Amino acid sequence: MKKLLISLLLIFCIGCTFTFLNETNINISAKSTKETIMIDAGHGGYDVGAESFYGDYEKDINLDIALLVGKQLKSYGYNVVYTRTSDSVSWPSNNKKDLQARCDLAKKKNVDLFVSIHLNSSEYEANGYEIYCDFNNKNTLKVSNSILKQLDQFDYSTNRGLLDTNETPLYVVKNNKVDAILIEAGFISDDSDLYYLKNHTKNIATAIAKGIKKSLN
Ligand SMILES: [Zn+2]
Incomplete structure (x- = not known):
């Protein structure tokens, strides 16, 4: 017993x-x-984006930056998802369907933040980086300011500031169901910006990832 x-x-x-x-x-x-962040490399596949005088495509540089941003964010412990990880795209060759597919992916994956990466281009002399966000959204204003601050530390070009998507509606920001921003990391049409974008891609990616991390902490 x-x-x-x-x-x-x-x-x-x-x-x-x-x-x-x-x-x-x-x-x-x-x-x-931790938060889930979607990194969107602008353009891709059928859509090359802007083109430099030397034949560089915006879509390729966007992808290089995007993959490095994702890698860095993963090392900080965030969940990272991408809209594309190579030049092959999952959407049809149609601009509106292309942009809508990116927004749908963000909703489907229920991400906390959508970060689109692009480069500017101009036929006139222009350089610098800028970020588009909804000025009525405190979260995206905070993360955008935080990224600009980090980009400033590398002193590679001009800080052109923030742009309000209520004034300049951008599809992937305006039509996204989740918090979204769009970064123009530099001008592909400017020799000095282009040199930095291609040769110091990691610095740009680090600045973006650090800016996100600091604003989410
Ligand atoms: Zn673009």
Whole structure:
């Protein structure tokens, strides 16, 4: 009888320990849940975007930056999803369907932030970086300002500031169901910007990732 009681007590204790461990695991994983960020490399596939005087395509530089931003964010512990990770795209060769597909992906994956990466181009002399966001959205204003601050640290070009998508509606920002921003990282038409974009891509990506991290902390 005594043996039976001890055995039952032992089984009960083991059971309690497992329950405790399971609860501890749940708490740990809940605490380490970080935001999911979608990185959108602008253009791609049929759409080359802007083109430099030397034949560089905007879509390729956007992708290089985007992949490095994602890598950096992953190292900070964020969940990262991409709209594309190569030059092959999952949407039809149609501008409106293309942009809508990117917005749909953001909604489907239920991301916390959508970051679109692009380059500017001008037939006139112009350089610098700028970010489009909805000025009525405090979250995206904060993250955009934070990224600009980080880009400033590399001192590679002009800070052209923030632009309001209520004045200049951009499809992937205006039609997104999640918080969205669009970064123009520099002018592909400017020699100095282009040199930096191609040769110091990692710095630009680091600035974007750090800016996101600092604003979400
Ligand atoms: Zn573009």
